Amino acid sequence: MTKKNSLPLILLAISLFIVSCNNNSKFKIEKGKVGLITGKTTVQDLENIFKNDSIVKNLSEGALGDDYFQDDDEYLIFEKGGKHLLTIVPKEQLDSTSTIKSIEIHDRRFKTEDDICLSSTFLEISAYNNLRPESTLQSVTLFLDALNATITIDKEELGLKNFSSQKVSLEQIPDLAKIKSFVVWFN
Incomplete structure (x- = not known):
């Protein structure tokens, strides 16, 4: 292959790399x-x-x-x-x-560097340090200090009745419990 023929291929590869990087940052x-x-x-x-x-x-x-x-x-x-x-x-x-x-x-394509997203389970989320649970009547809110975010898990995922004020510890949350909501805070 000559230099003239390889130049368009190199430019195409660089362009695809730039586009894929920009697309990833759109959902990061x-x-x-x-x-x-x-x-x-x-x-x-x-x-x-x-x-x-x-x-x-x-x-x-x-x-x-x-x-x-x-x-x-x-x-x-x-x-x-x-x-x-x-x-x-x-x-x-x-x-x-x-x-x-x-x-x-609201979209599963939005992910952290560690691939935490709406389709993540508690097992994946539990890798974060300083994870603090707080119980409400219908759910458990997990505070992720590393992201300044909150993740909510429905109490039904824990096998608990709704409308109970029972405190929930991290050990009580099943590994396969699914996320109900994911909010990132700016302050």
Whole structure:
């Protein structure tokens, strides 16, 4: 093979490598980062980050409303085809310059470096140090300090009745217990 013939192949290989790296970062979860969203990302940046996707805005009434118990603003990100990717909650309501408070993961393609994702089991999650459980009436919330994230497991996965205030220790959680929700916090 001559140098002239090999140059297009080398360029093609480099291009494929760059594209695959960019695609991986689109779904990567790290402390303070989910995909292309960081702690400095503002609400107005979401339009550009998700320009090929759909954003559904559920806005609260903010300080203008009569409801004292106001919900937070939510930005639901849907991929073309309708797949729900993320639910993003900003720190400040009705403020396009606000940074992000939390992101709930809805798509299994979002993964940590250790391949923790929505389809992970407790056995995979338990590898994290400083894993702290907290019981609620219907679930157990696991605090992952290394990611500044919370993972929720339904009490049904533990063989416990719903609506019980029984404390749950890490030893009580079965290895094959599945994740109900995965939220990354920015603070």
